[in-house]
Amino acid sequence: MSIHAVSPLFVGRARELHALGDALTRARAGASSTVLVGGEAGVGKTRLLNEFVDRAGDARVLVGGCLELGTEGLPFAPFTAVLRGLVRELGRDGVAALVPGGTTRGLARLLPEFGEPDKDGAEARARLFEQVLGLLERLAEERPVLLVVEDAHWADRSTRDLLSFLVRYQRTAARLLIVVTYRTDELHRTHPLRPMLAELGRIEWVSRVELRRLTRREAVAQAASILEREPSPAAMDLIYARSEGNPLFVEALLSEAEGGDVLPESLRDLLLASVERLPDETQELLRVASAGGQRIEHDLLTAVAGLDDNALSRALRPAVAGNVLVVDGEGYGFRHALIREALHDDLLPGEHTRLHTRYAEALERDLSILPAPRGAIELAHHWHAAHDSTWALVSAWHAAAAARKSTAYDEQLRMLSRVLELWDQVPDAAERIGCDRLDVLRQTATVAHLAGEYERSLALAGAALAEVDLDADPIRAATLLRQRGLTRYDLGRAGHLDDLRKAAELVPADPPSKLRGQVLETLARMLHRPEDWPEKLATAQLAMEIGHETGDANVEAHARISLAWARWSFSEVEAQLKEFAEARRVARAQGAYNALMRCAISESDALEGAGWHERAAQVAREGVQEAGHYGLARTSGTFLAINLTEPLVSLGRWDEALQVVEQALDLAPPAPYRASLQGFAMDIALARGQLDRADKLLSSSGSVLARGTYREQTVLPHLVRQVLLLRAQGQPGEALAAAARGLEAQSPLSSSRYSWPVLVTFAQLCRAVLGEGGSPYAGVAAALLTRLRETAQELRAVGDLQEAQRLTFGVLAGPEKGPEKGAGAASREAWESVVAAWAALRQPYAEAQCLVGAAHAALAGGDRRGTASMVARARELAAELGATPLLEQLDVFGRRARIGGGDEPEGPPMGLTARELEVLREVTNGRSNREIAEVLFISVKTVSVHVSNILAKLGVATRGEAAATAHRLGLYE
Structure with a gap:
């Protein structure tokens, strides 16, 4: 695998590049x-x-x-x-x-x-x-x-x-x-x-x-471009932490050291240049400070350096003036983490051990120098860096406890992992911390799940289960089985129900215990198939009673949420909301934050499923903020970001939705959550005609879904996106084949919420193929449409959103015979009722799409004025959304129907000049700029200018998208 020395991809500077471009535009105009x-x-x-x-x-x-x-x-x-x-x-x-x-x-x-x-x-x-x-x-x-x-x-x-x-x-x-x-x-x-x-x-x-430093997401894109593959999350965590988003440092760490721990010499020289200009006593003090970490308190540095305040200030002042250190509250921070790293790497082995021991001893004397849990965590770090295995293990155990109190799950996981790492080096480890290795494994598996490290949690739980004797220690075995079942479910892995049912068998029913309530509640939460509904209700009811009896608010609240889902549907959302509110009251009374997060997730999901998009977004947004407060931003917070993005997409607030997605991806969420977020970003990319971006997003999310077995709420939207992308790429045959395969694989469809969008999308595809006339795929489309009608007959429409989808499918699928009549086959009244349904739900994209069908029906009925009004309204909605393909479709329809143009000659499509049309033709033919220059007898630079203008006028980012747009417009047919 080759590694580029410099990223071929230009990342994270769109705003700055736009500012420079605007300045040049103004200069061209004389300013x-x-x-x-x-x-x-x-x-x-x-x-x-x-x-x-x-x-x-x-x-x-x-x-x-x-x-x-x-x-x-x-x-x-x-x-x-x-x-x-x-x-x-x-x-x-x-x-x-x-x-x-x-x-x-x-x-x-x-x-x-x-x-x-x-x-x-x-x-x-x-x-x-x-x-x-x-x-x-x-x-x-x-x-x-x-x-x-x-x-x-x-x-x-x-x-x-x-x-x-x-x-x-x-x-x-x-x-x-x-x-x-x-x-x-x-x-x-x-x-x-x-x-x-x-x-x-x-x-x-x-x-x-x-120029700011890159976000983590931007640094990942840069690293993937350099490596020609996406780096692992663990490798990227290390690279981003060390580089702090500086693009040059990312490149150096990847291409010179291939992301390893050794700092490249060229980078070290750049970093230390400003240090080497300082006085000797300042350089010596900086080496002492480098062992203290990226930020060090004044009192701690004073204690370790052995200097009084005046001497310390005198030695530090040149470092602050030279911008090597920055004053940060009551302490100092290195301007960049890699400066500290370079200084620390220069310490001699004996000097390294002595300095870290001095820091550890200073903190042992007065841990209050640093706030909790930072003091305990830094103490553990210094004992570990001083190579004292016994005190490194003990201090890591205490630091993990301190981190748990602050809900700092990432730090708690790191400290528990260190305890496991050092276990064999400390013969009396269990006696020193009062806990055996198996229990440390169990705790680490639980914390890994809370920190969003699902794969690691699964491995740890599996390792612990391999050591436990189910007959001799059924309670601990049940605890581990519950944890593995939870993680398997989140990763879409088979066996989660087997784990939970086995755990339920191992925990005695009498007397009722908190563990039995936890196991039953988790099992009830995981039962989703219609045939499991009676078991879900009975299990959730029993878990709620046990939770109430044992005083476990977390179990009682979770069970109430499961009961709300089992008892009421999207057409009875008011009743659901009352039950969610009661679950929230129970959870909040005892600070059961895990249940509070699920309340927010479930309530926002229920509201969105019912078509109450504004309220869904509000609940999800508040939940995201609350997740950050509980230290769950990366797990529950990013899941709630999914629930926030979905209603924003529905409401047509696409730029806001993309911002939510970007912020959530920057937190490096678990892979399944990342895939869902990318799915919504792909929906917007498809609607805006950004096909290259949509293709990359589909590939990324698809690689995640291929590693697990997921529910319909994940699989069906992915199937819809696959089919939509193939259709947008001008591959109707492949799109029909993918639709047929997907329908077969998911049959029978059980979730009406996620099934109706599948039927609508596939019906749109069939109608488009059948409306072409003479299409070689007409027979396949007709057969698929018949099958879709049969499937729809078995599917209920629950709530206003699903009713709008059912009505849309009805006008698209049309009567049993005569599908070749096209979009106008349905009556104008039927189309207008569909448009009204989407307008009432405040979903502008669906409304605009259906206005196209209504316009066709109005034109077929001879109402040109009504047609023009519908086209104008659809154009207004599509323009606000930036839905370029839909705008192009409306332009083509308007020109052919001569709506708004009378008999006047048509102007150039999309504002393209004659020369730009010539250049676009050659781009569509796949020619490079140099080849186009030779064909049209113009300079390569002139071609480049024309291509830039074409991309801007078409509202696309790449030549491939420009070619696809030309194809959709039928410019060269």
Whole structure:
């Protein structure tokens, strides 16, 4: 497997690239401006500029960089580089001809090619500044000019003065954009660039762009591009923690060290450059601080360093002034985690052990120096780093308990894992912590599940069960079986019901116990098939009674939720909500947060299933916030993000839904949750015609679903997406085959909530194929449509949402005979009732889609005015959603029906010019830019400009999507 040195994928800079593009657009229109681009070393300033320059079109690009030469840079270095490039391009005489006044003696100060410089003094300096500005003005008269000055933090005084002059007077030169980059981490308090940036920032036409570090999701995309595969979540956790989202550091850790623990030399040198400029005593203190972690309290550092406050402050001050350390409340933090790591790696073995022992002893003396649970966790870390196995194990056990009190499940899991890791190195481990290894395994399996590490939880529970004797220790065996059953269910693995039923057998029924209530409640929660309904009701009722009798609010509340699902349907949601409210009251009385999370999940799910989208979103959003409070953001929080995304998609608030998805994915949720979130993102991508993105999302979520056996609520939406993507890609035969296979595999359909969307989607596909006339797949479509009608007869419609879906299927499936009549086969009244149903539910996308069918029916009835009104309403809804394919469908229908256009000649589709249509034809034929240039006898750069314009007008991101759009519009048929 090859590894790219640099990510081929440009990640996470769309907003910044858009800001630069807007500035260039304004410059083209005559409004010159300056953009100051700041960011720490490695954050991607150069990469951003390279991407921007590649998209600069016909602009003349002039690039110069400042050079690091001691404390002051080389005078006028960036402008010398710019001038040298112009001489290479235009020749000395060509440049001279552009200089105002006909003399180039001022420019001779930058390049000797222009002869002897004029006399020194203020006047000579002013003449140089005027000539550089005049040269830029003349160049901008021909075409827009983009002047890039890189690494301004190294600029000397002369360069800063000239740059400041150009920015202040650039408005005399139309069509000039100046972009300046600088490192924010180099700007210590006395850096000379600071006041210049402050002054320039007050100028009206100057804007600033700060490049942030990448989010975890963006770093994953970058790493996948480098590795040509997606890294494992565990590897990515380590890489992201060490890099903190700095793109250069991600690349270095992947491509030079392949994500290992060794810091690449090139990266180490970059990180330590600022440290090596500090006084020796400061460097020594930084090495001591590096053993204390990324952030260290002042009192703790004082205790370990053995210095009084004055001496400590004197030694630290240069590190703070040099931007190596930052003051953080009552302590200090390293500017970047990798700086601390590089310093820590430089410690000698004996020095490493001594320092960590000193930290551990200081914390043993006074653990209150740090807040809980941080003090206990850091104490465990220092004993472990000091290679003292006994105290490392004991302190890790106590730290796990402290983390549990703070619901810090990730930290608790890490500490318990360390206890297991050290167990064999401490002969009397069980006596020291008062717990045997089997119980530590059980606790770790439970915490791994709470932390969202489902695969790990499954492995730990399996390892513990392999050691336990079911006959000799049935209670512990039942506890482990319940945990494994829960995890198997969450991962979609077979055997979860067997585990729970076996656990129920092992726990005595008399006297009632909390464990029996927990096992029965969990079993009731997992029973979903219609044939299991009587068992679900009886088991949940018994669990609720045991929970109430034993005072286990968690069990009682969970059982009430299960009973609410078993007793009432989506048409009786008011009764469900009352039961959920009672479950919430019971859970809140004893702080049973696990049950409170399920209350939020179940209530939002029930509301969405009933079509009450606004209330569903509200409940889910409040649940997400509550999950963060309980330390369950990665598990219950991301599940609730699924329940928040679904109603937002229904309501047409797609951008908001995508934001929720991105925030949830940044938390690295369990794989099944990630797949569900990606599914909703795919729904939006499909509706907006972003087929390449939809394909990637389907592949990613599909790889997760292939590893388990999931319920209809997961499998059926995935099947719908598969079929929709194949249809959008212009593969009706493959789409029909996938639909038929999926229907066969899932037969009989039992969940009406998730089955009706399948029937509607497949009916739409069949209608489209049958409406084409002469399609080779007509027979397959007719047979599938017949089967869909038969399936629909066996399916109930429960609640307003399912009723709208049933009505939609009815108008699509039509009568038993005559499906070839197309969309107009159903009456206008039938279509209008469907439109009204979706409008009442406030689902704009479904309403717009059905308005198309209603418009066809109205046109068939000769009502052109009514048709035009429906098309206009559908266009309004589709435009608000950004649903490009639906807009294209409406455009084609409008042109063919001459709705709103009378007999006037049609304008260019999607606003494309004649030349752009020619270029799009060749793109559709799969030609590269160079090949298109040869065919059309134009330059490659011109082709690139045309392709960029085409993508913008079509509202797509890639050439493949542009070709698919051309196909849907029938531009070249």
